[in-house]
Amino acid sequence: MKTEQRRTLSTAEERRGTVLRTAIGAFAARGYFGTTTAEVGKAAGISQAYVFRLFPNKESLFAAVVEHCFARIRESLERGAAGAESSSAEVVLAAMGDEYARLISDNDLLMVQIHAQAAAASEVVIRDVVRTGYARLVEYVRGASGGTDAQVQEFFARGALCHLVSAIGAHEADGPWARTLTTGIRHH
Amino acid sequence: MKTEQRRTLSTAEERRGTVLRTAIGAFAARGYFGTTTAEVGKAAGISQAYVFRLFPNKESLFAAVVEHCFARIRESLERGAAGAESSSAEVVLAAMGDEYARLISDNDLLMVQIHAQAAAASEVVIRDVVRTGYARLVEYVRGASGGTDAQVQEFFARGALCHLVSAIGAHEADGPWARTLTTGIRHH
DNA sequence: TCGAAGAGTGAGTGATCAATCAGTCATGGT
């Protein structure tokens, strides 16, 4: 008569994957310093204590989450490049940008990106992750699009502007300033 | 024989100004959540307790600091516009960008900007400050330069890229990716 | 069937933080 709770255990590796995925939502709101490990545990459906069995400390956890985000961005750019209807740099870059816009219509991913950028200033481990993350992204975009330095730079500049626009919610504000910043940015 | 400490009192208004100026350095490192009010007090040369006489709470304090940063950015853009050698949009925008680059060679100001952007996601008060800060900036740049929407947008996109570059220290990294991102950005 | 290895947790611990408060001392007007 007891409420028989099917409690299937996962392997530690599976759990780590779950945490990586769900922690994006947790860190998105308040970033590295503002998010508690209890919130991360809750989001993953495990106890706060077990978070520390899966990751040695909060910093490593956040670093892993950021790395996971970069991997997803990379995948999204690959999808974009694969779906491009021509191999000219302009077309490939546009296709990548479009696919990236689709990815971050999620917003959590984008916010983690912003918080990672902020935390990179003081936390060396995070800075390394973000730095090599962007390094790989830049090289991939250059290689896959065949664009010039200026074109690739412009691609990332528009991405950075997209982050700004989302962070301050400019796309849901009105006034000419908001339209100036958002025109042609973040369609989805 | 006692160590006679020249303790000259300031007015509360003066102290508030000091805190506003010095807190930039404090918040630059770890942002809103990561910086303690004790650090802010220490940077201003006052006790942690007195920080709360000058500002009602940590959020208002940070909001005021961010507002102060926006004011300094605005001034810098005005200096740039005033020093432009022609009134064509391109020249004025370039002069503004140059003066802005000079301003944020300081780095603390730039970091506060990044942290403000991050904190804007969860703290409503901060979001309002950042939003109206950018609103005013965009309108000013448009008015002073007479540039088109696209030109003004590009101006802010390059600014955002500049923030990214500085946050991850790309300008002191090497490798082609770093050069791609930093070329033509942040001269001083 | 048993036992070792691994998944998972409740209950802490010491440290730290924002905010409060009661009080000291300086300053300037009278």
Added chain:
DNA sequence: ACCATGACTGATTGATCACTCACTCTTCGA
């Protein structure tokens, strides 16, 4: 000379946080 106002601080508080530990329950190979 006095005192009211305002500048400023030390000590404290209750909450919260990262991290630990002792422990239980599952799973699975031999």
